[in-house]
Structure formats: C-alpha cells, structure tokens
Amino acid sequence: MALRPLIAGNWKMNESVTDALKLIAGLEHHLKGLYEADIVIAPPFTSLYSVSIAIQETSLILGAQNCHWEDRGAFTGEVSPLFLADLGCRFVIVGHSERRTLFSETDGMINKKILSVSRNGMSPIFCVGESLAERENNATFDVIERQIKAGLAGMVSREAEQLVIAYEPVWAIGTGKNATAGQVAEVHHFIHNLLEKIFDAPTAAQIRIIYGGSVNAENSREILSQKRVDGALVGGASLKAESFAHIVKAGEASLSKK
Ligand code: PGA
DSSP states (O other): OOOOOEEEEEOOSOOOHHHHHHHHHHHHHHTTTOOSSEEEEEOOHHHHHHHHHHTTTSSOEEEESOOOSSSSSSOTTOOOHHHHHHHTOOEEEESOHHHHHHSOOOHHHHHHHHHHHHHTTOEEEEEEOOOHHHHHTTOHHHHHHHHHHHHTTTOOHHHHTTOEEEEOOGGGTTTSOOOOHHHHHHHHHHHHHHHHHHSOHHHHHHSEEEEESSOOTTTHHHHHTSTTOOEEEESGGGGSHHHHHHHHHHHHHHGGGO
16 A cells, blocks of 8 residues: 655755745645645754744644754754754654765764654654766665665664655756656665565555655656655755645655556
C-alpha cells in the first residue's frame, strides 16, 4: 500500500520573518483543500517561532533544517533538538549535502543528530546522495549504502518507523538538472531493500523515501508517480507558493497510481 506522501519545503537561508509570513499566507491560499499529503515547511531558525504561530490553524507541519545532537550545553551558536521539539517542530532535515560539503559534517555527526532528533520525538529527514563523480564512477549504490548504514547505526526498528530518507543526488541540487524518474526509482528500490536488511520488512515498509534535487511544478508528477517515491524534498520551488502547491497536488495525485 502506498504511504502518505510527504512534501517538504527546504527554504534554506532564505526569507526574513516578514517574507516568511507572506509566503505562509500564499501557501495557505494555494494549499486549500489539500489534505492527503503531509506538507512540511522548514524555514530558517530565525523565523521558526513566528511561523509556528502563523500555521497553528493550518495543516502545515513545522520542520527545521538542522540541529545539534546535544540537548543543551556549551555549544555556542548551535541549536538544540530539545528546543526545536518544544517549539513545535516535528521534522528535522539532517545530513543535507550542503551541510556535508560546506560545513564538513561527517557520517558520525549525522548519526548522532539522527538519534537525537528521534529521541526528542521528531522525525529525521535523513539526506543521502552521490556526487556527479561518484555516479560517473558507478559508485552510487556504494555511497548510498555507506551513508545509510553509518547514519542509522544504533537506531532500533521502533524509532525507524518515524524516519524519512531523502535521496538527493548532489549533482541535482539547485542545478535545474533533476534525476530522471528511472534513476530515482532505481535508487529508491535499492534504499528500500537496504532498509529491509538493516531493520526488517514491516519496518522498511513504513519508512518514507522521498526524492530531492531540482523538483519543480513540471517534473514532479512523473517523479512522484514512481513506485516507492513517497514524496519530495523541495528547495527552490518551495519558495513560490504556487509551484510548491503544484508539487503537493502531484504528490496527492500519485496516490491513485500506486
Ligand atoms: P532544489 O534543492 O530543489 O533547489 O534542487 C533541494 C534541496 O536542497 O533539498
């Protein structure tokens, strides 16, 4: 049976509080009547509180883009997962390729973050994906397997049910060059099988595997209609209410095809 689609908007370092509230108003308008997908928005930390208030009467779900693995302490400039949960966040993006490459996050750090997000009752959106060189060297599956095994070390099946895996090929992020539906389906199938081995078949069947990398209003329908593509992690196109709503609609429409 198809899982409830998850469409998540990763706003990255965009939108001041004022602009964030304008975008929320636009989303409310364009998303009216759409209830068959989980719609997550992950604004910058600085607007999380204002956004949490603004979405109280809507079906939008609050997410964060990153966090530290400790709940509190002497970690200047870091953000506690405990405080994010307290603020109403239900999802946290972990291990995004921009964190890995621009901020030197390692598989070990990502593992600690994933466990701590779960311990705080939130769902990690755990990003994995190969670089262009890795794909060209036929290393895609090795890279994905290494990242997933390292990231999920120590996680038990019960916690894994809340987990979301985002397959985001690095070469497709922000480039306008999305992976083809066939490439996405192949990797998602591989991830599903790997999750069965790491946990068990019933647990793997509960874990949503979403795709990210230049998803837009035009290509979302084909990508989301693939088997085991349970949603999308959207960057650029999540900053325009109309195109984000279009992707949510594509997610809902995909349910009837699975
Ligand atoms: P993009 O970003 O949709 O702009 O390619 C996706 C992401 O980084 O999650």
